[in-house]
Amino acid sequence: MAEAVSAIGQAAFPQALERALARLAPFEMMNGFGYAAQGRAFDLYNDRIVGDRAIIVDRYLAGSYILDPFYDALRRPERPALLVMRELAPDRFSETEYFRRHYQTTGIVDEIGFVLKLQHADAVLSLSRMGAVPGFSAGEIAVLTAAAPLVCAVAERHWHARCDPDGAEGQAAAAISHPSLSKRELEIVTLILKGHSSYSIAATLGLSPNTVKVHRRQAYAKLNISSQVELFHLFLS
Template sequence: MARVIANARSADFPASIEAALKTLIDFDILMVFAYSGPAKPLCLYHNMTADRAATVISDYSKGPYLLDPFYNAAVNLRETGVNRLRDLAPDQFYSSEYFKRHYVRTRIRDEVGFFLRPRADMGVVVSVTRPIEEPLFSATELRTIRAAEPVIRTLAESYWKDAGDREASGTERHPSDPINSALDQMARNLLTAREIEITSLILRGHSSASIAALLKIVEGTVKIHRKNIYQKLSISSQSELFSLFISQLQKY
């Protein structure tokens, strides 16, 4: 931590954070993303090879990030502290097309993130991961991570408080509501506002029961909406729905 503090205003700060965390827990990847509303995420730091970063960073930033539980938590300005992917993910996240088509390719088994608020309009997530051949983070390791969080947060929020201005100015942005805009275009105005809302939740990995609870409607109504969505889009599976969605995002 002495080295982290000494590098608090230098370009070596992110690497110092990585080294400090390595003394506490074992992890594979460390990456830092800045999220600001609908803007495409900005990677502030990572420790990956170029080949692996192409999947974990570049492919993610092209559109799949919109379905990521970490993204959805980061743009929720109330979310702070340490969060684990498994605790943020919807009930069917691990069987969702996003998980199958993107997350599996990253070879990440477990992920824990420090949620920072350098500014009121921006969330920064410093996350550490374990690969599929390694065990999940244990309860003891999570307690250690949470114990380190106040120091990491204080220093990192100061370091990245101007990240959006210094590094993200002029970066390409999605529409103000990128998921709904993509779904509107994809559906050619065939879906109702409620159907678009449900489609968004399906893509994120929510079951019909979870959607019903979130929207305060009965599960049978959700199932009827799902059937109508598939009919209107001339598809028969979540795989086809995901493909349509990603194809639409690539047009922005």
């Protein structure tokens, strides 16, 4: 960690931090994204991507980030310094098209993220386990949680001015919208895409499960689709 602190503001910092974190818990990939207040996503650090960059970075920044549990976690008033994907993911997350594309296809089996408060955006610096390896153990998560204040402090200092929405070019923030759907139907299809079951949606929106199912049927009929895969392709392909 002393090497990382000495390299703050220099090109050598990310790899020095990566080496320090690997002493606490091994992982295959460190990468990160920033999220500005208006909802746009930015590349924080993706210089050493392991796997398909088109999926992990390009398609993510193009819009699929709005289905990421980490993105949702950053938009809540209170959040811990360390995010654990399996603790945040909705009950049907592993059945979503987003999970199939972003996790199964790329071989990511587990992910944790350090929350950073930057000048222009909030960000998550992620550590991912990939391939035929177990997920992060409870002991490893405890160690990383204990280290999080220091890790976040040095990372925030290094990337302080990154992800400036005023100085960036590109498309507007991604959004799930459709002129044929009501506000309630849009809320429900968004939660479906994120991996919530009817019961989870009902609890989130304060509705009965039967009401959720009625809205879902109506939305699918208006969109002329019959599956969550078709829903994903309609909004995020």
